[in-house]
Amino acid sequence: MPRFKQILEIQQLMGRKELIRNIGIIAHIDHGKTTLADSLLAGAGLLSPKMAGMARVLDYLEEEQKRKITIKTANISLLYKVAGTPYIVNLVDTPGHVDFTGKVTRALRVIDGAVVVVDAVEEIMAQTEIVTRQALEERVRPVLFINKVDKLIIELQLNEEQIQKKLDNIISRFNDLIELYAETPFKNQWKIGASLGNVAFGSALHGWGFTMNMAKQHGIKFSDITKAYANGQQAKLQTTLPVYEAIFEMAINVVPNPRDAQAYRIEKIWDGQINSKIGNALVECSDDAPTIIFVTNVHSGSNGDTVAAGRVFSGKVKKGDKLHLVDALSETEVKEVSIDMGSLREEVSEVSAGSLASFTLTGAVKAGETLVDLAHKDGMAPFEGICYVSEPVVTLAVEPKTPQDIPLLLDALEKLASEDPNLKVTADKQTGEYLLSGMGELHLEIAIHQLKSTCGIDVTVSSPRVVYMESAQKKGAVALAKSPNKQNSFWVQVMPEAEEANKSADEDSGSVLSVDEHRNVLLDCSGKTEQVSEEALEAIIAGFEYACRAGPLCGEPVRHLKVNLVDFQLGEDEVGGSEVMHGVGKAVFGSFLTADPALLEPVYKIIISVATELAGESSRILSTRHGKVTLFEQKGLLTVISGYIPVSETFGFSKELRSATSGRAFWQTFFDHWEKIPQKLALQVIGDLRQRKGLAPEVPKPEKFMEQQP
Numbered sequence: 001m002p003r004f005k006q007i008l009e010i011q012q013l014m015g016r017k018e019l020i021r022n023i024g025i026i027a028h029i030d031h032g033k034t035t036l037a038d039s040l041l042a043g044a045g046l047l048s049p050k051m052a053g054m055a056r057v058l059d060y061l062e063e064e065q066k067r068k069i070t071i072k073t074a075n076i077s078l079l080y081k082v083a084g085t086p087y088i089v090n091l092v093d094t095p096g097h098v099d100f101t102g103k104v105t106r107a108l109r110v111i112d113g114a115v116v117v118v119d120a121v122e123e124i125m126a127q128t129e130i131v132t133r134q135a136l137e138e139r140v141r142p143v144l145f146i147n148k149v150d151k152l153i154i155e156l157q158l159n160e161e162q163i164q165k166k167l168d169n170i171i172s173r174f175n176d177l178i179e180l181y182a183e184t185p186f187k188n189q190w191k192i193g194a195s196l197g198n199v200a201f202g203s204a205l206h207g208w209g210f211t212m213n214m215a216k217q218h219g220i221k222f223s224d225i226t227k228a229y230a231n232g233q234q235a236k237l238q239t240t241l242p243v244y245e246a247i248f249e250m251a252i253n254v255v256p257n258p259r260d261a262q263a264y265r266i267e268k269i270w271d272g273q274i275n276s277k278i279g280n281a282l283v284e285c286s287d288d289a290p291t292i293i294f295v296t297n298v299h300s301g302s303n304g305d306t307v308a309a310g311r312v313f314s315g316k317v318k319k320g321d322k323l324h325l326v327d328a329l330s331e332t333e334v335k336e337v338s339i340d341m342g343s344l345r346e347e348v349s350e351v352s353a354g355s356l357a358s359f360t361l362t363g364a365v366k367a368g369e370t371l372v373d374l375a376h377k378d379g380m381a382p383f384e385g386i387c388y389v390s391e392p393v394v395t396l397a398v399e400p401k402t403p404q405d406i407p408l409l410l411d412a413l414e415k416l417a418s419e420d421p422n423l424k425v426t427a428d429k430q431t432g433e434y435l436l437s438g439m440g441e442l443h444l445e446i447a448i449h450q451l452k453s454t455c456g457i458d459v460t461v462s463s464p465r466v467v468y469m470e471s472a473q474k475k476g477a478v479a480l481a482k483s484p485n486k487q488n489s490f491w492v493q494v495m496p497e498a499e500e501a502n503k504s505a506d507e508d509s510g511s512v513l514s515v516d517e518h519r520n521v522l523l524d525c526s527g528k529t530e531q532v533s534e535e536a537l538e539a540i541i542a543g544f545e546y547a548c549r550a551g552p553l554c555g556e557p558v559r560h561l562k563v564n565l566v567d568f569q570l571g572e573d574e575v576g577g578s579e580v581m582h583g584v585g586k587a588v589f590g591s592f593l594t595a596d597p598a599l600l601e602p603v604y605k606i607i608i609s610v611a612t613e614l615a616g617e618s619s620r621i622l623s624t625r626h627g628k629v630t631l632f633e634q635k636g637l638l639t640v641i642s643g644y645i646p647v648s649e650t651f652g653f654s655k656e657l658r659s660a661t662s663g664r665a666f667w668q669t670f671f672d673h674w675e676k677i678p679q680k681l682a683l684q685v686i687g688d689l690r691q692r693k694g695l696a697p698e699v700p701k702p703e704k705f706m707e708q709q710p
Contacts, residue, residue, distance in 0.1 A: 125668070
């Protein structure tokens with residue numbers, strides 16, 4: 001017998017796609033997502049209304065409860081009835097902190113509508129724009145909930161005209177985001193407005209909210225809301241205008257059902273032929289079709305199994321099904337099918353197309369994987385790769401206290417990376433360290449906490465440090481380098497990879513041999529690679545990748561470099577291997593060192609919200625850390641400071657700003673761009689990095705890698 005009585009009815013309704021809605025709640029941090037989720041659970045009968053806003057049901061991890069922030073995405077299937085008609089609302093609560101934006105991106109892949117929550121006082125913030133842009137790029141239809149309207153009445157004490165102006169401004173700015181980021185024809189179709197039924201106003205904490213339709217039905221004007229607060233009768237609003245009713249109304253009336261959504265989403269998010277048999281099955285969200293699942297999140301289960309959460313885009317899934325992993329090129333078996341209920345999972349007999357569920361699978365499965373039934377694995381295309389808005393820019397070293405525990409540590413790090421694609425694990429061969437890189441300090445802090453709690457071994461962790469990049473600023477010389485055995489010669493010329501808009505025609509000559517994760521490109525300009533063996537070609541590409549993985553300045557990754565293989569000569573007995581690889585790597589290093597090499601550092605965009613009287617002090621602290629202020633904006637009693645700060649200057653920033661403002665400043669940082677470090681500072685950083693890695697103090701000369709040209 002299931003623990004939740006609605007599970008049986010949910011199962012019975014899965015075949016009726018018109019009664020399913022897949023929605024997520026997205027927002028800037030602390031704008032009220034999880035509090036709103038509590039209210040929706042109360043509206044579906046899963047939580048006492050008195051506990052809504054305090055229970056934080058979907059923040060069930062210990063770290064989430066302790067920090068009062070959402071760290072992971074949480075799914076729950078709700079049954080909600082409108083005029084006697086039951087609807088399945090699969091709800092996904094997402095993190096608001098920018099360090100976990102990658103989890104928001106993956107969640108957007110499996111939902112069709114997003115409730116964007118905006119704080120009425122702070123209005124649309126940086127993270128609001130980021131997550132809304134992500135939603136629109138995934139063709140997820142947004143609706144808007146303007147939260148904390150009570151603060152406009154109680155704290156800011158605005159009159160009705162001022163409140164209306166503020167709400168209109170939020171709606172207008174949100175429409176600007178749709179105009180900016182949505183595709184045609186969605187720009188016009190998805191614009192919002194109070195009269196269109198896709199905007200709600202309210203207070204998730206106090207449990208009330210309304211759409212214009214609800215206000216008309218109850219004969220309530222906004223003046224009645226302000227009077228209720230003036231007379232201390234705001235508790236009645238929760239009964240008259242329950243916030244869950246407003247959100248469910250928008251979800252059911254505005255957000256498309258899975259079949260309607262997949263009809264226009266699949267061509268955007270799936271990398272196959274739409275007119276194929278599988279393409280048609282995906283577009284039609286058909287139960288009687290090949291089983292196709294996209295995995296958003298994974299965690300390790302018992303007995304080496306993997307629990308994978310995701311969406312069934314086509315077909316049905318039941319226990320015992322054999323599935324093919326499209327990216328991993330392996331097979332897995334379904335040991336259990338479950339419906340997610342927050343921290344709990346309810347086992348069911350099967351789930352069908354358009355549903356969100358969890359699957360216990362044999363073996364290892366990574367987040368972002370595409371699964372298909374074995375009968376249709378040939379020619380099956382994966383879903384489009386997810387484009388993350390940030391990249392790992394902070395790293396730390398992890399090592400076991402006991403050397404024999406290294407295999408256990410590596411296994412644990414591998415599991416972390418498979419569960420969170422925004423974590424990057426590398427081994428630094430120069431220092432012997434195992435490096436874990438993430439989006440920021442909090443991201444790594446949570447990852448290390450998870451590592452220590454699951455791997456069962458004692459580890460030591462270094463202080464967080466910045467990830468740097470090496471890059472060329474001009475075209476380098478044509479460098480001739482020979483392999484160590486002098487039997488192979490390579491002529492290479494490097495240059496900065498031009499942005500698409502600035503490329504000239506002559507820069508596109510040569511066939512592309514390889515493109516790596518940092519957008520370094522290897523081009524064959526010799527026209528001779530087609531004449532060599534596959535082994536030799538692989539060795540040439542390996543030499544390029546080796547050189548770009550750790551550049552000659554200080555062993556940091558190389559970024560945005562175009563490497564032209566101008567010519568090469570292989571020895572008669574040479575078909576590939578390390579000799580060729582090292583010869584190509586030397587040539588790349590030699591040309592790179594003549595191309596005005598520079599060290600790049602990551603730069604965060606920073607948004608600080610602070611009481612106006614403390615804005616000057618906040619700005620001063622930002623400036624002392626080599627930050628730049630770009631905008632001061634007045635929002636009620638708050639001043640919002642926008643600017644940029646090097647990631648290297650953010651360590652300890654939180655403590656200093658919190659102390660200087662007595663905890664009255666709120667801020668968020670997120671990766672924005674890479675920037676050249678000033679020459680004087682670069683010399684010091686390069687020296688420190690070389691010393692830590694055990695390299696010679698001085699950057700080598702180009703001649704160390706180049707042969708004298710004949």
